[in-house]
Amino acid sequence: MLVERFAENPIIRPQDVTPSRDDNEVVGAFNAGATVFRGQILLLLRVAERPKDKAADEQVAPILNPHTGEIEHFRAKNDDPAVEIPDSRSFFYNGKINLTSISHLRIARSDDGVHFEIDDRPAVYPQTYYETYGLEDPRITQIGEKWYITYKVVSDHGICTGLLSTEDFEYFERHGIIFCPENLDVVLFPEMIRGEYWALTRPVPMYIGPKAIWGARSDDLIHWGGHCPVITPRPGEFDGGKVGGSCVPIKTDEGWLEIYHGSDIEDRYCLAAALHDLEDPSKVIARSKEPLMQPETDYEIKGFYGNVVFACGHVEKDGEIIIYYGASDEHTAGARTTLDKIMNTLQ
Amino acid sequence: MLVERFAENPIIRPQDVTPSRDDNEVVGAFNAGATVFRGQILLLLRVAERPKDKAADEQVAPILNPHTGEIEHFRAKNDDPAVEIPDSRSFFYNGKINLTSISHLRIARSDDGVHFEIDDRPAVYPQTYYETYGLEDPRITQIGEKWYITYKVVSDHGICTGLLSTEDFEYFERHGIIFCPENLDVVLFPEMIRGEYWALTRPVPMYIGPKAIWGARSDDLIHWGGHCPVITPRPGEFDGGKVGGSCVPIKTDEGWLEIYHGSDIEDRYCLAAALHDLEDPSKVIARSKEPLMQPETDYEIKGFYGNVVFACGHVEKDGEIIIYYGASDEHTAGARTTLDKIMNTLQ
Numbered sequence: 237m238l239v240e241r242f243a244e245n246p247i248i249r250p251q252d253v254t255p256s257r258d259d260n261e262v263v264g265a266f267n268a269g270a271t272v273f274r275g276q277i278l279l280l281l282r283v284a285e286r287p288k289d290k291a292a293d294e295q296v297a298p299i300l301n302p303h304t305g306e307i308e309h310f311r312a313k314n315d316d317p318a319v320e321i322p323d324s325r326s327f328f329y330n331g332k333i334n335l336t337s338i339s340h341l342r343i344a345r346s347d348d349g350v351h352f353e354i355d356d357r358p359a360v361y362p363q364t365y366y367e368t369y370g371l372e373d374p375r376i377t378q379i380g381e382k383w384y385i386t387y388k389v390v391s392d393h394g395i396c397t398g399l400l401s402t403e404d405f406e407y408f409e410r411h412g413i414i415f416c417p418e419n420l421d422v423v424l425f426p427e428m429i430r431g432e433y434w435a436l437t438r439p440v441p442m443y444i445g446p447k448a449i450w451g452a453r454s455d456d457l458i459h460w461g462g463h464c465p466v467i468t469p470r471p472g473e474f475d476g477g478k479v480g481g482s483c484v485p486i487k488t489d490e491g492w493l494e495i496y497h498g499s500d501i502e503d504r505y506c507l508a509a510a511l512h513d514l515e516d517p518s519k520v521i522a523r524s525k526e527p528l529m530q531p532e533t534d535y536e537i538k539g540f541y542g543n544v545v546f547a548c549g550h551v552e553k554d555g556e557i558i559i560y561y562g563a564s565d566e567h568t569a570g571a572r573t574t575l576d577k578i579m580n581t582l583q
Numbered sequence: 584m585l586v587e588r589f590a591e592n593p594i595i596r597p598q599d600v601t602p603s604r605d606d607n608e609v610v611g612a613f614n615a616g617a618t619v620f621r622g623q624i625l626l627l628l629r630v631a632e633r634p635k636d637k638a639a640d641e642q643v644a645p646i647l648n649p650h651t652g653e654i655e656h657f658r659a660k661n662d663d664p665a666v667e668i669p670d671s672r673s674f675f676y677n678g679k680i681n682l683t684s685i686s687h688l689r690i691a692r693s694d695d696g697v698h699f700e701i702d703d704r705p706a707v708y709p710q711t712y713y714e715t716y717g718l719e720d721p722r723i724t725q726i727g728e729k730w731y732i733t734y735k736v737v738s739d740h741g742i743c744t745g746l747l748s749t750e751d752f753e754y755f756e757r758h759g760i761i762f763c764p765e766n767l768d769v770v771l772f773p774e775m776i777r778g779e780y781w782a783l784t785r786p787v788p789m790y791i792g793p794k795a796i797w798g799a800r801s802d803d804l805i806h807w808g809g810h811c812p813v814i815t816p817r818p819g820e821f822d823g824g825k826v827g828g829s830c831v832p833i834k835t836d837e838g839w840l841e842i843y844h845g846s847d848i849e850d851r852y853c854l855a856a857a858l859h860d861l862e863d864p865s866k867v868i869a870r871s872k873e874p875l876m877q878p879e880t881d882y883e884i885k886g887f888y889g890n891v892v893f894a895c896g897h898v899e900k901d902g903e904i905i906i907y908y909g910a911s912d913e914h915t916a917g918a919r920t921t922l923d924k925i926m927n928t929l930q
Contacts, residue, residue, distance in 0.1 A: 333791050366811075369791075393812045394792030416766070416797050416810035417788040441764040442787040444680050444716075445741030450763050459806035463763035464713075465740045 238581065239529050239559065239571040244350050246535050246567030253283055254356045256340060257307075260285040260298075263337050264540055265354075266562030268344070269374035270549025271383060273405055277551050279344040279352060279560060280359065280374045280385065281568060284337035284540075295319060295327040297334035300368040307362070310334060324540055325565070335390065338362060339370040343405060349551065349558050350570065360400060360408050366391045367398070374400075375548050377424040377484045379433075384457060386422040386435070389413070397422040397437070399457065411458055415439075421449075421480030424457065425492065425517065433457050434517050436466065436481035436494065447478030449496060451518045464518050467496065467510055474527050475508055477501045482547040483559065485512065486575070491521050493578060495528065495559065497546050505544040506530040507561065509578045522582035529561070529571060539564025585928065586876050586906065586918040591697050593882050593914030600630055601703045603687060604654075607632040607645075610684050611887055612701075613909030615691070616721035617896030618730060620752055624898050626691040626699065626907060627706065627721045627732065628915060631684035631887075642666060642674040644681035647715040654709070657681060671887055672912070682737065685709060686717035690752060696898065696905050697917065707747060707755050713738045714745070721747075722895050724771040724831045726780075731804060733769040733782070736760065744769040744784070746804065758805055765789075768796075768827030771804065772839065772864065780804050781864050783813065783828035783841065794825030796843060798865045811865050814843065814857055821874050822855055824848045829894040830906065832859065833922070838868050840925060842875065842906065844893050852891040853877040854908065856925045869929035876908070876918060886911025 250262040264284035271278050287309050290296045297310040312319050312329050320328040326335050341360040344352040362370055369390035377384050385400040385408070394417030400408045415422060418440035425434040433454040440447060446469050453462035469476050475498020485492040492512040499505045506527035513519035531543045547561040556572045563569045597609040611631035618625050634656050637643045644657040659666050659676050667675040673682050688707040691699040709717050716737035724731050732747040732755070741764030747755045762769060765787035772781040779800040784807075786797055793816050800809035816823050822845020832839040839859040846852045853874035860866035878890045894908040903919050910916045 390791065392792065393795070394786065394788040395790060396810065412808070413810040414808055415763070416784065416799065417786040417792050418765075418790065419763070437763065439741065439764040440789040441741040442789045443742060443765065444737065445739065445764050448740070452763065454806055455802075456806075459801055459803075459808035461759070461761055461806035463743065463760040 238577055239573040241533065242350055242570040242572070245533070245569040246563055247350055247570055248279075248281065248344060248352055248354065248568035250566060253281070253342065253354055255285055256283075256358050256361065257285075259288050261288045264339070264566050265342075266566055266568050267373045267546055267548045268560050268562070268568050269376035269385060270551050270560045271376040271378055272551055273383070277346045277349045277553070277558075278405060279346075279549070279568070280376055281342045281344055281354070282339045282372050282374065282562070283342045283358070284339045284370075286337045295321065295334070295336060297327070297336060298338040299334075300338070300362040302363070302365040302368055305363070307338060335369050337370075339372045341371055341374055341387065349553055359405065364410065366393055366396060366413060368392060371398075373420065373548050375423050375481075375484060377426050379424070379426060384424055386414070386424060388420045394418055395420055395440070414458060414460060415452075421482070421497075423481035423484055423494070425485050426487070429517065430515060435460065436485075437463075438480040447480075449479050449481055466512070466518050467520060467523070469498065474498060474500055474504075474506045474530065477503065482507060483550040485517070486552070486557070487514070488575060488579075490579070492517055493575070495547060495550060495578070498527075503543070504531060505546050507545055507547055507559070509581055511582055524581040525583045526581060528573070528578060528581055529559070531564075533563075535567050535569065536563045539566035541565035585924055586920040588880065589697055589917040589919070592880065592916040593910055594697055594917055595626075595628065595691060595699055595701065595915035597913060600628070600689065600701055602632055603630075603705050603708065604632075606635050608635045611686070611913050612689075613913055613915050614720045614893055614895045615907050615909070615915050616723035616732060617898050617907045618723040618725055619898055620730070624693045624696045624900070624905075625752060626693075626896070626915070627723055628689045628691055628701070629686045629719050629721065629909075630689045630705070631686045631717075633684045642668065642681070642683060644674070644683060645685040646681075647685070647709040649710070649712040649715055652710070654685060682716050684717075686719045688718055688721055688734065696900055706752065711757065713740055713743060713760060715739060718745075720767065720895050722770050722828075722831060724773050726771070726773060731771055733761070733771060735767045741765055742767055742787070761805060761807060762799075768829070768844075770828035770831055770841070772832050773834070776864065777862060782807065783832075784810075785827040794827075796826050796828055813859070813865050814867060814870070816845065821845060821847055821851075821853045821877065824850065829854060830897040832864070833899070833904070834861070835922060835926075837926070839864050840922070842894060842897060842925070845874075850890070851878060852893050854892055854894055854906070856928055858929055871928040872930045873928060875920070875925060875928055876906070878911075880910075882914050882916065883910045886913035888912035
């Protein structure tokens with residue numbers, strides 16, 4: 237078996253999370269970044285909320301007003317001719333997209349990696365003009381004594397990648413937008429490579445080009461250049477629709493091992509692995525022929541947005557790799573594997 | 584009159600340009616970057632070519648094979664059910680986009696700014712894996728003793744912005760991709776502002792956000808960060824569809840004056856102006872209420888892709904500003920104006 241799912245899955249469900257406001261309900265606790273902090277496993281959950289009083293016959297979009305700091309609710313009736321509903325995650329009003337939930341980041345801690353204590357309050361909450369639709373899908377990379385968190389920010393201006401840093405997981409410094417629209421699924425390598433920081437990014441081209449993983453380089457983690465395509469979708473295969481970085485690359489003797497996600501043309505999300513050259517991560521040495529994980533269990537197939545396994549983080553523990561992944565854009569689940577098992581999927 | 588078009592317009596036509604190969608024809612000589620070099624006005628033209636033997640009943644896409652350095656021709660009959668033709672610039676084959684021409688950069692020089700001598704050979708020709716569909720729409724910014732050229736690169740991987748530099752307009756150094764897909768219409772400011780280089784960029788968001796002008800900052804012109812939205816389309820107005828930077832910003836006492844382009848929902852391209860704060864170009868002080876230029880003449884209304892005035896460069900000469908602009912994606916034309924006249928359009 238390539239991966240062993242936790243018997244306790246899903247380990248964090250929306251109902252396990254205290255809403256940030258009394259009048260909200262949590263609809264998703266998923267796509268968590270992961271790291272080890274002060275001897276504990278720390279997850280930074282994406283917590284998606286919506287107003288509790290949402291009626292069945294309406295759509296509600298919670299949107300930050302960056303001037304007041306308040307989250308306001310834009311409501312529209314399902315039968316309003318201006319409303320179009322592509323799926324559970326969003327609706328259009330007169331052609332303008334609205335998200336049905338707004339996400340913030342929340343800390344959960346664990347000693348055994350399975351049972352988590354979840355903070356009552358958000359760690360990072362929508363605050364800036366570029367976060368008005370929320371903060372999503374954090375990846376945590378420890379570099380020296382600091383933790384850097386890339387996260388997807390969503391607003392009227394677009395979907396971009398922001399950068400946070402923290403030394404204590406109490407105070408988080410915002411470093412602004414490091415990749416302009418449309419770019420998401422950004423993962424930072426944990427050390428400099430030949431004198432430069434590296435990132436995997438996922439530009440979203442409008443007219444030309446696949447939804448592929450690109451590489452970028454930086455001297456300071458804030459300014460990025462040297463963009464180049466690295467991993468492209470493989471038409472007809474499980475990752476033929478789009479690919480994106482998932483976990484922080486793991487340094488091995490053979491190369492940087494990246495657990496990435498790929499979806500097919502039906503938007504079914506799997507996890508797979510790629511091995512990047514140690515000295516030049518833009519070179520891919522090998523790649524999984526078959527998925528490392530694919531939606532199989534009930535909680536992976538059904539949910540807020542079904543048929544999704546989507547990881548934003550892993551930790552190494554007792555010689556194993558624990559992958560924390562979002563299941564169906566709703567729950568957080570875990571699975572154990574080993575470096576050797578992942579390496580064996582590569583070709 | 585806000586601008587005075589040259590009586591000699593269009594000053595450079597496709598038939599004025601020697602093809603780069605005997606079996607090619609030039610279909611466009613337009614969207615030129617402009618600068619002053621060794622006392623002359625220098626244009627870097629975008630020269631679009633296609634094979635001379637293209638038949639009326641077929642589509643042909645000239646594509647660089649980056650391994651051989653040769654440009655190969657992908658051909659498809661118009662009545663092939665796999666073919667879809669949205670307009671003159673491109674065709675789809677089984678859903679994959681192909682461009683009907685491939686562009687390179689060509690130098691033209693002039694003493695009077697109206698009559699140009701055009702080089703027989705290309706200055707910069709498609710060469711790399713990210714230039715397989717061509718090099719387009721250069722902007723030239725002199726910084727110190729060097730000229731930096733941002734240009735749109737197009738390939739299977741996407742539409743990005745590359746950077747060139749030159750000291751002599753003979754040898755051009757490639758600095759790779761400075762903005763990953765999808766990003767175009769990048770203009771560099773001519774000096775550092777509070778210790779940083781600045782650029783205007785035009786990300787193309789897929790899911791959320793307008794086609795707006797963003798700002799970015801850099802220490803070295805290669806690595807960019809600090810992305811922020813700067814100028815957004817104004818729904819219902821002449822620039823309600825999309826906006827993008829056009830000319831190198833002009834430093835005035837009141838602020839950086841940017842001549843930008845904007846199109847409406849019918850894709851009619853006009854030029855307009857914006858005034859940016861001298862110390863923080865992300866702050867827009869004023870903006871043209873009406874277009875500075877709009878398609879009016881025959882050569883601006885009809886052509887390869889009609890109803891387009893699109894500038895990539897200007898020069899200052901004898902107290903006037905000469906705007907060089909692409910007319911209908913086919914010709915190069917010129918127009919004279921003054922700083923005062925442009926300033927008067929602002930509100």
